[in-house]
Amino acid sequence: MFTLADLRIPVIAAPMAGGTSTPHLVVAVGHEGGLGFLAAGYKTPDVLERQIAAVRGDSRHPFGVNVFLPQAPPTDLAGVERYRRALEPAALARGVTLPPTRVDDDWFAEKVDLLVGLRVPVVSFTFGLPSADVVARLHSVGTSVVATVTSVDEAIQSESRGVDALCVQGPDAGGHRGTFNTSDKPESIPLPVLVAAVLDSVTLPIVAAGGIRSGEQIAELLAGGATAVQLGTAFLRTDESGAQHAHKDALADPRFTSTVITRAFSGRAARGLLNAFITEHDAGAPWAYPQVHHLTAVLRADAGRRGDPEGLALWAGTGYRSATAEPAADVLTRLWQEACA
Ligand SMILES: Cc1cc2nc3c(=O)[nH]c(=O)nc-3n(C[C@H](O)[C@H](O)[C@H](O)COP(=O)(O)O)c2cc1C
Numbered sequence: 465m466f467t468l469a470d471l472r473i474p475v476i477a478a479p480m481a482g483g484t485s486t487p488h489l490v491v492a493v494g495h496e497g498g499l500g501f502l503a504a505g506y507k508t509p510d511v512l513e514r515q516i517a518a519v520r521g522d523s524r525h526p527f528g529v530n531v532f533l534p535q536a537p538p539t540d541l542a543g544v545e546r547y548r549r550a551l552e553p554a555a556l557a558r559g560v561t562l563p564p565t566r567v568d569d570d571w572f573a574e575k576v577d578l579l580v581g582l583r584v585p586v587v588s589f590t591f592g593l594p595s596a597d598v599v600a601r602l603h604s605v606g607t608s609v610v611a612t613v614t615s616v617d618e619a620i621q622s623e624s625r626g627v628d629a630l631c632v633q634g635p636d637a638g639g640h641r642g643t644f645n646t647s648d649k650p651e652s653i654p655l656p657v658l659v660a661a662v663l664d665s666v667t668l669p670i671v672a673a674g675g676i677r678s679g680e681q682i683a684e685l686l687a688g689g690a691t692a693v694q695l696g697t698a699f700l701r702t703d704e705s706g707a708q709h710a711h712k713d714a715l716a717d718p719r720f721t722s723t724v725i726t727r728a729f730s731g732r733a734a735r736g737l738l739n740a741f742i743t744e745h746d747a748g749a750p751w752a753y754p755q756v757h758h759l760t761a762v763l764r765a766d767a768g769r770r771g772d773p774e775g776l777a778l779w780a781g782t783g784y785r786s787a788t789a790e791p792a793a794d795v796l797t798r799l800w801q802e803a804c805a
Contacts, residue, residue, distance in 0.1 A: 468691045477695065478695060487519045489699065493796060502515050502527065503529075531594075533594065540752050541565070545565070546750070587610070588612060594611075619668075630670050632670050636781050669692075680802065680803070699787075701716070715780055723780050727750075728741060731752040741775050
């Protein structure tokens with residue numbers, strides 16, 4: 465079974481759903497000695513299967529697949545309807561129709577069946593903990609299982625579920641917070657402090673993630689006991705990243721001066737560049753994932769067609785200004801050389 469200690473370079477390119485994590489990115493990072501991740505979130509099992517085949521067609525290196533846990537039934541449906549009314553003028557102005565409210569489980573069972581069948585080397589979960597049965601099925605085919613956690617309590621729960629490693633996500637991370645509970649307010653314990661607290665509480669190997677932009681930070685986290693680090697934003701602008709051009713450009717655009725945590729796009733806390741959509745809608749957005757995600761999808765798609773960064777979810781960690789436009793292999797080797805120095 466794959467273990468983090470097997471990596472030549474203990475740097476992981478984070479799973480980034482929404483089109484960013486491509487098979488090319490996974491292959492490039494694996495080839496260079498790190499670990500690449502496909503993001504199963506929002507994808508149909510068919511598309512995921514094709515992406516896994518594409519990675520395997522081009523690489524013999526280990527890779528991971530990240531899966532979203534299904535969410536508890538919505539509690540604030542009235543809030544979702546209020547939010548729909550708040551979004552309607554914008555939808556009308558753009559000539560798009562907001563879809564009816566819907567819930568889904570992101571094909572969780574089908575994806576687990578697929579990953580077990582394909583014996584993927586590493587599977588990580590986010591937004592909750594898989595059942596002991598799912599962990600056992602993955603173990604039975606030699607898959608290493610990683611749980612994403614954002615607190616000591618979630619780390620302890622994950623260890624007792626039998627996972628093999630933890631991805632400890634700190635508050636500076638780009639994209640969604642991996643909290644187990646949709647409505648959890650994000651904690652703000654700095655990543656090195658959170659990693660130390662988790663290491664005091666569990667015996668599992670730890671991957672540290674969130675806001676990492678330099679080799680110095682990587683060296684500090686590894687010296688603090690992390691077995692590997694996971695970076696998302698640092699790979700967003702790479703040649704192999706499938707992020708939209710408007711998103712890539714915004715990361716280097718002086719118009720965008722900060723990141724904030726918002727639930728305006730999805731109903732779940734996530735960090736992204738502050739833009740007009742957040743300014744206008746954050747205050748009215750309910751804690752209701754994935755209902756809000758589905759509700760705003762047509763508006764985000766419309767902004768994407770127009771290349772308008774003010775209407776896109778510009779997910780980014782606090783280190784976004786250090787993200788460079790170059791091959792992923794160059795990002796990985798430069799950061800690792802800095803860390804070793
Ligand atoms: C665009 C984007 C999409 C993301 N999608 C996922 C995802 O699908 N699954 C997941 O576990 N984490 C996701 N994350 C969070 C990353 O796993 C990781 O925690 C984060 O990128 C680390 O912080 P950094 O971006 O500051 O490096 C995403 C992050 C970004 C920036």
